[in-house]
Amino acid sequence: MRIPILKLNNLLLVSIQIELDDQSALQLQEDLLEKIHQTTAGGVVIDLTSLDMIDSFIAKVLGDIVSMSGLMGSQVVLTGIQPSVAITLIELGIDLNEANTAIDLEKGIQILNQSGVQ
Incomplete structure (x- = not known):
């Protein structure tokens, strides 16, 4: 499923x-x-609210998505990170320094708009 x-x-x-x-x-x-x-989008908001848990492979892929998006010129904001997901990402040492975080989708969009991505 896509x-x-x-x-x-x-x-x-x-x-x-x-x-x-x-x-x-x-x-x-x-x-x-x-x-x-295709779109040359300046920003990406990835809402993780529905994810209660992630494994090490999914955590690595999320970190890779953030890095690859940055290389392509898109600023990434991760929103709705659940406590268990945050713990997994930190314990695995996944580098998300290139991404901003926000409590919800609305705040994520607001962060990108404030940084000049419209």
């Missing part, structure tokens, strides 16, 4: 509403990078 990627002005919005497995995480990575390339 995760929808919505375009809003110069932003891409990704709301993960399914439990990610290895295949769907890699498909999201590929789809998102292709969409950034």
Whole structure:
């Protein structure tokens, strides 16, 4: 199952509403990078509210998505990170220094708009 990627002005919005497995995480990575390339989006908001837990592979893919998006010129904001997901990301040493975080989707969009991404 593919995760929808919505375009809003110069932003891409990704709301993960399914439990990610290895295949769907890699498909999201590929789809998102292709969409950034097609649209030249300046910002990406990835909403993780529905994810209660992630494993080490999914954590690595999320870190890779943040890094790859940055290389392609898109600023990333991760929103709705649950405590267990935050713990996993930190314990695994996943580098998310290139990404901002926000409590919800609205705040994530606000962060990108304030940084000049419209």
